[in-house]
Amino acid sequence: MIGLGVGLLLAAIAFMTVGAKGSWDFVLPFRGTKLLAMTLVGVAVAVSTVMFQTVTDNRILTPSIMGFDALYLLLQTFLVFTIGSARLAAVDGGVRFGGEVAVMVTFGVMLYRWLLIGARRSVHVLVLAGIVLGVLFRSLSSFMQRLIDPNEFQVLQDAMFASFNSFDRSLVWPAAGLLAVAVSVAWGLRRRLDVLLLGRERATSLGVDYRRTVGLVLVVVAVLVSVSTALVGPIMFFGLLVANLAYRIAGSHRHAVVMPAAALLGVLALVAGQTVLERVFAFDTALAVIIEFLGGIVFLALLVRGEKR
Amino acid sequence: MIDVLDAVKTYGSVRVVDGVRLTLPAGGLTSIVGPNGAGKSTLLSLIARLLEMDGGQVLVDGLDVTSTRSDVLATRIAALRQENHLTSRLTVRDLVTFGRYPHSKGRTTPEDLEHVARALEFLDLEPLADRFLDEMSGGQRQRAFVAMVLCQDTDVVLLDEPLNNLDPRHAVAMMERLRAAVDELGKTVVLVVHDINVAAHYSDHIVAMCDGAVMVEGSPREVIRPEVLSSVYGLPVEVHEIAGRPHATYFPPGRPSVTFSIA
Ligand SMILES: Nc1ncnc2c1ncn2[C@@H]1O[C@H](COP(=O)(O)OP(=O)(O)OP(=O)(O)O)[C@@H](O)[C@H]1O
Numbered sequence A: 001m002i003g004l005g006v007g008l009l010l011a012a013i014a015f016m017t018v019g020a021k022g023s024w025d026f027v028l029p030f031r032g033t034k035l036l037a038m039t040l041v042g043v044a045v046a047v048s049t050v051m052f053q054t055v056t057d058n059r060i061l062t063p064s065i066m067g068f069d070a071l072y073l074l075l076q077t078f079l080v081f082t083i084g085s086a087r088l089a090a091v092d093g094g095v096r097f098g099g100e101v102a103v104m105v106t107f108g109v110m111l112y113r114w115l116l117i118g119a120r121r122s123v124h125v126l127v128l129a130g131i132v133l134g135v136l137f138r139s140l141s142s143f144m145q146r147l148i149d150p151n152e153f154q155v156l157q158d159a160m161f162a163s164f165n166s167f168d169r170s171l172v173w174p175a176a177g178l179l180a181v182a183v184s185v186a187w188g189l190r191r192r193l194d195v196l197l198l199g200r201e202r203a204t205s206l207g208v209d210y211r212r213t214v215g216l217v218l219v220v221v222a223v224l225v226s227v228s229t230a231l232v233g234p235i236m237f238f239g240l241l242v243a244n245l246a247y248r249i250a251g252s253h254r255h256a257v258v259m260p261a262a263a264l265l266g267v268l269a270l271v272a273g274q275t276v277l278e279r280v281f282a283f284d285t286a287l288a289v290i291i292e293f294l295g296g297i298v299f300l301a302l303l304v305r306g307e308k309r
Numbered sequence B: 001m002i003d004v005l006d007a008v009k010t011y012g013s014v015r016v017v018d019g020v021r022l023t024l025p026a027g028g029l030t031s032i033v034g035p036n037g038a039g040k041s042t043l044l045s046l047i048a049r050l051l052e053m054d055g056g057q058v059l060v061d062g063l064d065v066t067s068t069r070s071d072v073l074a075t076r077i078a079a080l081r082q083e084n085h086l087t088s089r090l091t092v093r094d095l096v097t098f099g100r101y102p103h104s105k106g107r108t109t110p111e112d113l114e115h116v117a118r119a120l121e122f123l124d125l126e127p128l129a130d131r132f133l134d135e136m137s138g139g140q141r142q143r144a145f146v147a148m149v150l151c152q153d154t155d156v157v158l159l160d161e162p163l164n165n166l167d168p169r170h171a172v173a174m175m176e177r178l179r180a181a182v183d184e185l186g187k188t189v190v191l192v193v194h195d196i197n198v199a200a201h202y203s204d205h206i207v208a209m210c211d212g213a214v215m216v217e218g219s220p221r222e223v224i225r226p227e228v229l230s231s232v233y234g235l236p237v238e239v240h241e242i243a244g245r246p247h248a249t250y251f252p253p254g255r256p257s258v259t260f261s262i263a
């Protein structure tokens, strides 16, 4: 954990300073915002994945595999489709973002509560359901995109692909605020999450109100997914990667350890990866691709090893 | 005291618990027996509010289990499930410590640690306390789960086949320990067992279930009778008196020895 912290600090310093040209007055705030955005995304993805895996009692499903971020994109598309980007642009970024998150929480929680709390389903059915939902949401989005004005489509296109270079800078502070609230709720739930590791029945037997706790966890997850998707777009397998690494290195089942470890790992991977790619190799959007590649391999490995229930 | 009032549980169109009416007095050891699929585990899960009922009511010490807060019930009822699978990797000590959650809410106190140490000792788990559950034998794991349930230190303890996978020594030790909990601490213990003679030997009360309903209930002498057991299990059962207690045998007598030949 300390090693992770130190590594992260070094990576952050390297990110802020390596290859800086021109005035520090420009470079520091510019890169600082980007660093903050990466921190937000790393923490949001890591914490949401760990919580989600605990309540679904498996190590393979993640919010993005279950189509959470596709749902967020669908919402965005729907807004542009119905209201139009010009009128949307007139609304303050923070307010719009808040509205999107609110809708996301309502719909997401309803849908996934039904999927997860209703009948007992096997992980394989859930994976399948998630993939189908993801495809459904994405096709609906692209269907609406076909119908809208090409100019409006431009606005959306940025949102559809993960990129750590082009993000909406006006969203960083509202996102930071939301993340802080969501993460403190997650921290408050850490002991109950520990009990949920025993599965639904044993947790109930120990006095945890399963429905309420899972409902609350899903709200937190929906907020966290909105934060990361709004900032950089959908990243499918990143959460899987950091969560599973965190279980290995945390050396404890307790969420008080696992959640911070996953968050540190998530931020470290993004900041270090971005520093190396951007400054050393001068690549642009490759980080998302590399993360997806590694995460995809981990996903397959977990599926093949049958580490499901 | 446990009151089951016409409890019903259906899956699809099948009523797997079909209007069960039972009253189990406080401070006694009750065994539930019956064939596979009779609804024993389902009934136990309904009493422990681990499954939602489709009809009827269960009262534990006068508290309705569907409307009472789960955390309040957790200090009164503890339940062992028949199945003991876990996704995450825990040590025996971690697992047993979870048994204290209803009292500690995750902030383990020295008193909790005492309870944990006692539970580990009772179930002969001290040398295994820091082993991971997925690296232990079936019987060792079973004892760890029972230790967790006993660590919860509730007045009512429901155990679904606690003797699963146990060797005779540990099975007897566990039954003796449960008997002592009833006699010395006044606990109410309800367990599902398949070994009729264990039920006969240790119980105050035996409930025989069949097809989701209670077929017979009563003292061991009332239930451990050839005609009762034969109809519960659909198997000829003889009952002999051994050392002043009824003892059931259910192997067909005079079975010729079988030899296999491989052509
Ligand atoms: N989730 C479920 N969905 C559908 N049917 C179920 C479900 N769980 C149990 N059943 C059915 O309910 C009936 C009662 O099951 P239960 O587990 O209570 O039996 P049991 O008496 O504990 O049997 P055993 O001695 O094998 O443990 C069985 O016929 C079983 O097939």
Ligand SMILES: [Mg+2]
Pocket: B040, B041, B042, B082, B160
């Ligand atoms: Mg059973």
